[in-house]
Amino acid sequence: MRVDAARNRDRVLSAAREAVARGDTSLQLNELARRAGVGVGTVYRNFPTRQALLEALSEDRLLALLAEASAALAEADPSSGLRRLLRAVLDVLLADEAFAEVLAIRQEARSAAAGLKTRFDRAAEDLITRAREAGALRADVDAEDLRLMVCGVVHAARNNGGDTDSAAERYLAVLMAGLRPDPRSAVPRCGTRSLPPE
Amino acid sequence: MRVDAARNRDRVLSAAREAVARGDTSLQLNELARRAGVGVGTVYRNFPTRQALLEALSEDRLLALLAEASAALAEADPSSGLRRLLRAVLDVLLADEAFAEVLAIRQEARSAAAGLKTRFDRAAEDLITRAREAGALRADVDAEDLRLMVCGVVHAARNNGGDTDSAAERYLAVLMAGLRPDPRSAVPRCGTRSLPPE
Amino acid sequence: MRVDAARNRDRVLSAAREAVARGDTSLQLNELARRAGVGVGTVYRNFPTRQALLEALSEDRLLALLAEASAALAEADPSSGLRRLLRAVLDVLLADEAFAEVLAIRQEARSAAAGLKTRFDRAAEDLITRAREAGALRADVDAEDLRLMVCGVVHAARNNGGDTDSAAERYLAVLMAGLRPDPRSAVPRCGTRSLPPE
Amino acid sequence: MRVDAARNRDRVLSAAREAVARGDTSLQLNELARRAGVGVGTVYRNFPTRQALLEALSEDRLLALLAEASAALAEADPSSGLRRLLRAVLDVLLADEAFAEVLAIRQEARSAAAGLKTRFDRAAEDLITRAREAGALRADVDAEDLRLMVCGVVHAARNNGGDTDSAAERYLAVLMAGLRPDPRSAVPRCGTRSLPPE
DNA sequence: GATGAATGAGGCTTCATTCAT
DNA sequence: CATGAATGAAGCCTCATTCAT
Numbered sequence: 001m002r003v004d005a006a007r008n009r010d011r012v013l014s015a016a017r018e019a020v021a022r023g024d025t026s027l028q029l030n031e032l033a034r035r036a037g038v039g040v041g042t043v044y045r046n047f048p049t050r051q052a053l054l055e056a057l058s059e060d061r062l063l064a065l066l067a068e069a070s071a072a073l074a075e076a077d078p079s080s081g082l083r084r085l086l087r088a089v090l091d092v093l094l095a096d097e098a099f100a101e102v103l104a105i106r107q108e109a110r111s112a113a114a115g116l117k118t119r120f121d122r123a124a125e126d127l128i129t130r131a132r133e134a135g136a137l138r139a140d141v142d143a144e145d146l147r148l149m150v151c152g153v154v155h156a157a158r159n160n161g162g163d164t165d166s167a168a169e170r171y172l173a174v175l176m177a178g179l180r181p182d183p184r185s186a187v188p189r190c191g192t193r194s195l196p197p198e
Numbered sequence: 199m200r201v202d203a204a205r206n207r208d209r210v211l212s213a214a215r216e217a218v219a220r221g222d223t224s225l226q227l228n229e230l231a232r233r234a235g236v237g238v239g240t241v242y243r244n245f246p247t248r249q250a251l252l253e254a255l256s257e258d259r260l261l262a263l264l265a266e267a268s269a270a271l272a273e274a275d276p277s278s279g280l281r282r283l284l285r286a287v288l289d290v291l292l293a294d295e296a297f298a299e300v301l302a303i304r305q306e307a308r309s310a311a312a313g314l315k316t317r318f319d320r321a322a323e324d325l326i327t328r329a330r331e332a333g334a335l336r337a338d339v340d341a342e343d344l345r346l347m348v349c350g351v352v353h354a355a356r357n358n359g360g361d362t363d364s365a366a367e368r369y370l371a372v373l374m375a376g377l378r379p380d381p382r383s384a385v386p387r388c389g390t391r392s393l394p395p396e
Numbered sequence: 397m398r399v400d401a402a403r404n405r406d407r408v409l410s411a412a413r414e415a416v417a418r419g420d421t422s423l424q425l426n427e428l429a430r431r432a433g434v435g436v437g438t439v440y441r442n443f444p445t446r447q448a449l450l451e452a453l454s455e456d457r458l459l460a461l462l463a464e465a466s467a468a469l470a471e472a473d474p475s476s477g478l479r480r481l482l483r484a485v486l487d488v489l490l491a492d493e494a495f496a497e498v499l500a501i502r503q504e505a506r507s508a509a510a511g512l513k514t515r516f517d518r519a520a521e522d523l524i525t526r527a528r529e530a531g532a533l534r535a536d537v538d539a540e541d542l543r544l545m546v547c548g549v550v551h552a553a554r555n556n557g558g559d560t561d562s563a564a565e566r567y568l569a570v571l572m573a574g575l576r577p578d579p580r581s582a583v584p585r586c587g588t589r590s591l592p593p594e
Numbered sequence: 595m596r597v598d599a600a601r602n603r604d605r606v607l608s609a610a611r612e613a614v615a616r617g618d619t620s621l622q623l624n625e626l627a628r629r630a631g632v633g634v635g636t637v638y639r640n641f642p643t644r645q646a647l648l649e650a651l652s653e654d655r656l657l658a659l660l661a662e663a664s665a666a667l668a669e670a671d672p673s674s675g676l677r678r679l680l681r682a683v684l685d686v687l688l689a690d691e692a693f694a695e696v697l698a699i700r701q702e703a704r705s706a707a708a709g710l711k712t713r714f715d716r717a718a719e720d721l722i723t724r725a726r727e728a729g730a731l732r733a734d735v736d737a738e739d740l741r742l743m744v745c746g747v748v749h750a751a752r753n754n755g756g757d758t759d760s761a762a763e764r765y766l767a768v769l770m771a772g773l774r775p776d777p778r779s780a781v782p783r784c785g786t787r788s789l790p791p792e
Numbered sequence: 793g794a795t796g797a798a799t800g801a802g803g804c805t806t807c808a809t810t811c812a813t
Numbered sequence: 814c815a816t817g818a819a820t821g822a823a824g825c826c827t828c829a830t831t832c833a834t
Contacts (some may be wrong), residue, residue: 144358153350178376398834636817802827
């Protein structure tokens, strides 16, 4: 019966993913059960609350982002590593509207997703430290800030009247530019290397 | 009886403002009627939908921001004028959580608020153009982008675990830094103006 | 509309009384609404909880019992006054199964029924004191005790396999006999008036 | 495997006893299975209904009461024998809230508990007859009446706002006093036996 | 205009029972 | 025999909106 149970659980998750893809992030457990062709009780057994379902949906995403963070850390250039990670977060958020809730909202529960999020923040912190030491990142932002600002970018882009993706593109560019340490405060003298060599 | 009607409308608006100030942005018309000491029907007559109420609430805010835009345009320095406006928007959004919905969401209706928002965007556009010509602003953002990005900043700050205001402060700093034209593309030369010669 | 509202309220109460009379004391608000031919919301507006409905149902009963208590107090013989009241309580409980919940359960809410119950207990206390002073009632029971013991009598009688009423009759007789002060402790001497004159 | 089955059954019973001791008499079979560390199916096999479980739980109690009835019958004084039995019933009921359901409710099934209850009633009947003949018990109560009245006493005591045990104590005293034959009908004479001559 | 009672669809959740493994 | 996942009817309650007065 392990197999059956797993299949049902997957059906629910699939239905949820489909709903999110359709742009319906309400994730009503009853409705989901109907769509998944499964009893309400089954949904409730697996995911007692919408939040639990949301977190289950997010685990894959978080694992992918963790992998991305590792890859970013493996890059030689701290700045481009960081850029890569922010991009990756942005892409996931654009693809999965519901995921923003998990990434933005402060988790209270002791859950797998909360753990992964913490691990992700730690990985990001490593990148951040490295970038900061390389002079590529301003001093007053930490992993949580970055995470939330990317969420902010997506939030803004989604409300844009035109193309969400291209808006996100531009807003991310603004964010990344804004993350460079302030040249005025950092290297105020002309003739120094405040710019990368062309 | 015109007076009575106006007073009732005001009562509802007051109750709504109070609710928002309390952090309750659900603005349930029934509940509001109760708090305002007014029949539900009265609320519905004046504000057929939550959205209508929201927009009514926003008119003051939008007028204030319009005034702010004028003042900003009156400033000598284009860059500081722009900064001033962004700050003002941020402050209003921090003070009024519901206002973000009006500022961020694409209006459909032919409403007073929609008109004011358009006027605000136009005023901002003036500031933007001036700042861009002064080389203080990157080329790829318009008034809508700015508006939405500030909403994004507030969105991010509100989800910050610590102090919302200080987070907003930092995020706005990042945004403003990011809005400067990319020094790499600008071919900056020591002692020259920061814009490429036309 | 006051009239309409009152009629609806009464319909619900009637439906509830009918249900109780049928022996259904579950008083499910949805079901009641259906039977009363009224929207669920209407029931919930008038009686937010089953308990509230129960108490509303009880008010008549409690008023009747209060009147009975007055009448009992007006009787010359303390003992027969008390007997009369216990009988009255018993009769009401036999006629209305749901009423036992109100009479037995400790009310927490500030409700009309709670107030009436308190008033009833006070009235009973007067009877009790008088009977006690007349040597017709043992010293170790108060109004609450009497109330609960009559509930106990009904509880027992309802579970009797035979005729509930006749069982109640007998159990009440036992109770009333048990309430007389213990002749051994009270008037231990032969030749005194421990018995009423024949 | 017979051993396993028995152990499982015992686990369920233990869990049920524990629940009752905790004051939870709902005895939900699912919940019980979880607590007992046993599958739901196992619970259902052993106790198809809550009632069945209740009766299984009661067998010990009923056996104990049967023993008590024998002991009471062995006492020289009919009156004190009866008192002893009522006390014992009361104590069991106070200790086990669920047991009242078995003792009070009319059993339908052909069950072990029903049989024991009948045997108990028969044993009580012996005591009753003896007490009646000794003039210590009124004529209009039988074993079922006594059983139910003690249930009534517990019912009343549980609803008392103060200490359940002390209330039960008092109510039992009232019951026992009430069980004595009515002195008025007995034509009592000073110095004579309290029974009329046959 | 104002009132607020009425409506009832809609969403949520539990739990007794079954049954595939 | 044991397991425990699955089921879904059944109950609960809210709230946006209408409409009789």
